[in-house]
Amino acid sequence: MTATKKMKFMVSVFAFAVFAFVLPATSLADLPVPAHIIPPVGEHSGEHVPQPIDFPHDRHVNDMKINCMYCHTYARRSAVAGIPPTSKCMGCHKMIATDKPRIQKLTEYWEKGESPKWKKVHDVPDYVHFSHEKHIRKFVDKADFPVEDVQQVCGLCHGEVKAMTVAEKVKPLNMGFCVRCHEANDGPGDCWKCHK
Numbered sequence: 001m002t003a004t005k006k007m008k009f010m011v012s013v014f015a016f017a018v019f020a021f022v023l024p025a026t027s028l029a030d031l032p033v034p035a036h037i038i039p040p041v042g043e044h045s046g047e048h049v050p051q052p053i054d055f056p057h058d059r060h061v062n063d064m065k066i067n068c069m070y071c072h073t074y075a076r077r078s079a080v081a082g083i084p085p086t087s088k089c090m091g092c093h094k095m096i097a098t099d100k101p102r103i104q105k106l107t108e109y110w111e112k113g114e115s116p117k118w119k120k121v122h123d124v125p126d127y128v129h130f131s132h133e134k135h136i137r138k139f140v141d142k143a144d145f146p147v148e149d150v151q152q153v154c155g156l157c158h159g160e161v162k163a164m165t166v167a168e169k170v171k172p173l174n175m176g177f178c179v180r181c182h183e184a185n186d187g188p189g190d191c192w193k194c195h196k
Contacts, residue, residue, distance in 0.1 A: 034152050036143045040181035044172040052116040053102050054166050061151065062162035068154045069147070075132040075154075076141075086115045121167045122158060127196050138187075156181075 060066045069075050074082030090110050097103045109116050124130055139145060139153045155161065159170035171177060178194065181187060188194075 034139065034143075034145055034149075036145070037139055037153070037156065038181075038184035039156050040171070040177050040184070042172045042174075042177040042180070044169055046169050048168065049119050049121045049166075051118060051166055053105050056102070057161045057164045057167055059165075067148060068151050068161070069136075076136045077133055079129070079131045079133065081132045083115075083118050086110050121169050122173060124173055129194055129196050138185075 060071075061068070071084040071088065072081035073084070074080055086106065086109055089106055093103050093106060098107070106116070136150070136153070140147060140150055145153065151162065157171050157173065159168070161167060182189065
């Protein structure tokens, strides 16, 4: 391993340690309710979306206390939240849980220079423009809501991910769901804000 690769690896391990172990160890039930948000109403029970690897959100979010935005780093600065690159996963899993079948499968992808072919779970139609960045800015940044509690905000649309293994769509994410949230939380009412 070259000196540059060793340095990148050590930075990844350090970053993981900060996010996983230094942030407060709380569960969603212990977090403050985002009083500045009126949650949208609606539930969804749909088709299971099989993934190439059953990623255990419950283990990473609930047990390891990893913040949503550590892995989904684009949520704060782009329309999409993004899927973490395999290199981020391997920053820990070169050493942690290497005997687990899921990690062995992940390592196979890594060694081939590939990423797992993750499938979208929380998809919206192509004519809808949804921006994670705008929602994070409004409900977290501008509201001075603690970023370490961001799972409270993400859960409004994604459900209680800390209790899921493979992510499941539990909210409808349809027009009625979004409109109810916009009306209750002073969101834009202009059709062209959300429709292309």
